[in-house]
Amino acid sequence: MLWGRKKDVIGLDIGSSSIKLVELAQGKSGYRLQNLGISPLPPEAIVDGALMDSVTIIDTIRELVNTTKVKTKDVVTSVSGHSVIVKKITLPFMTEAELEESIKWEAERYIPFDINDVNIDFQIFGSNAENPEMMDVVLVAAKKDIINDYVSVIMEAGLNPVIIDVDVFALENMLAINYEIAKDEVVAIANVGASTTNINILKNNVSGFTRDIFKGGNQITEDIQRQLHVDHQEAEEIKVGSKMDVASRTIVQNLLKKGSESLAVEIRNSLDFYQSSTTYEKISKLHLSGGGSRIKDFDLILQEEIGIPVEVVDPFRKIECNEKKFDLEYLKEIGPVMAVGVGLASRKVGDR
Template identity: 25%
Template sequence: MLTRFTQMVARLFRPRSFVGLDIGSTTVRVTRFRRGRAGPDEIVCLQQELLGDDSTELGADAVSQRLRVLFQEHSLFGVPVVVAMPTHWVFSRILTIPFTDPKKVAQVISYETEELIPLGLDEVVFDHTIIDSHEGESTVLVAAVPQDRMTQYLELLANAGIDPVSMDLDSLALFHFYRYALKESAQDVVLIDIGASKSTICIVSGGKLRVIRSIMMAGESLTRNLAAHLGGTHAEAESEKHQFVVPEDDDGFDVSNPDLKALRDFLDPFTTEIRNTIQAHETAAGLTITQLYLCGGGAKLNGLSAYLAHRLNIQIVNSLDGRFGTAQKKGDLWDGDYASSLGLAVRPALWGHGVSINLRQGPFSIPHRERSAKQKSWMRLVVGVMLVVGIGFANFYVDYSIKETRLQTLKDTLRQDFRTTFPDITSIVDPVQQGRMALDQAKQRLSVFGHNDPATILLILADLTEHLPADRTLEVNELIVEGAKVKIEASTDSFESVDAIKAALTNSERLVEVVVSDARMGAKPGQVKFRVTSVVGAE
């Protein structure tokens, strides 16, 4: 209960804005995501080329400088940043562990990881995440990156003034994007981000992560093929590539055409890698992947979606779900190029869904002093909130207990007084209401003496006693004298006795207008109930 309350407090006060930073070999893409509370989410997309004037890749210092300028121009400094570690730099495996308890998984994962990577554990930083649990087993994604790679990457970011709060995998960024934007429209889908130097594959089945991998074939591979076949420059080949229209099937390729031959030489192994990845998963899991989502700059090749859909016998996912559709999208026009950066930015908004990696571990974690300050700040906040809530609850409980005790004492006293005052009433449900009714009835009976002379009442009773037939069974249940009217409710043994009683009362000189009404059989055998109304005559 306390853990859940702490999580709720943390979620309420955690930052609403995050920046997803996707650094490619030729372009850096940035997405700023702001969670909407009362309104829709806000998504701002930005990009910056990382090529020199001669279309060559920039060095680390130049990349840092362009990142710094981009963040300054768009006021991104101070917003928490989540960055992706390129998957081809990372040793990653999906393992099956015979535990479902996260603590036990964490205890054994280092031993499992040591056997899977070619480096010692002291040479890497690693993290893990549980992606599925069932039947006493956990499916765990483990990722490890060499420390020298981490040092190189963090230095590049530090030179740009960026200190990321988390370092995820670019393949997992696709999964985060799926959870935010595609979950409602696709359940068994392969997401492919075709970049410049690599393509990242993420397979989701049943709404859960199943496979991640990178292949070193992407847009730059096609450009190099074209340059080799055409004998031109890199820039000419890049320009020619954007003029391509990929045929829908293999029959549309004319191998005598150098452009189409270069395209065919790229697409055949590329498609084969994707097909093998999908088929390996389908064979192992016994499930079928039915949908494809393409993103990244390389996915803009004309006709590529239709070609892959035909070759892979798979359906293209075009529509995004309602949550993404209603978000306010600003900056550059949204397209699939920003899928990975958006996935990184929304990852904190998916907090609590469990599947995430943070490679800022060990010596690369956020500096101890800053982390300790943040932890102390959070602890003070949580303790303060808990203290206020605790005091409020204790005050409410004490006040409630005192009032409840007083109320119960009053109820017990009232019931005791009611039993003493009205001993004939044995069933007590609502003593206040029942007491009011009993008092009203008593007042009604006592009102007789307020309007009639008591001596007259006694004479009426004597007259009734004198005239009622002694040979008839008679049980008077109620006798009411209201002014000049006398009402009797009684029971006897037959309707004949009722007539005899009426006749006897009619012979009284004091009673006139004797009327019998409501004569009926009673609940007991041989019982007849009836009512008699008469008027006391003037003296």
């Protein structure tokens, strides 16, 4: 959606705990998975969306490109966090050209940053449901220094950044590819990353509300590390239930329950805020993605907290995957982590 020539691209999801690469090919019958890879990042390489260790990030991107043997150089990536603002606003009807002229002045009313320090983009979504004389617009602003940092590491890795998107919109694209949503149905996506949780609420496949919660799976990992005196990797394995010592089972279960409930409450608060501030119908389902979706029993705890069905996403659900090239069980296991990457890879050079 933001700052972006039409041909295939690499989707590069630069997250705070890992970098994910996805390459898709689009044919007449849909998308086909071409390439996929994931490499971990050390803690503190990225903090609140800010790139703190560019050298390691560049090396990790290069390693991913070499390992997956991708030939495409054009990259779509995305940003989120404190330096990104996504706001749905209502304005008097005007043409896109007119809005292009006035968006900077409109944005100043909604953006808590110096307007000269941000890149601004927008998308018009048509007439407002309650006042047909007005139009709904999604306004996006991202700090220039953050955008420049992401562009810089991608170029230093030998690639060509063509679009900088926003995590919540990449998730929206992933959902549109893989899931059919009924007319007027309202659904939510919660992408639980290591340090940030992205919330996007959609009606008719259009964002009605977005929010970033600055809490994710890392807090639970760190609690496990402190309590059990284990390293980061072992704590991650314990968190997803793949490794648990009988002697520490009760401690781990309590930590997982407490951490999951705390995160579930934050997500519920966002859903409640949306529903209290709109006349839209009740949210029918929440689609759960991100590494945090793999926390043992988190989907069940979240469903109990918010009172609506929760489904862990499969971003490859309607994407053709050659089982001679890709391990389908592995794709199922890591699928939720690749959701943003799939959404990014569905873009084309030249997209707005």
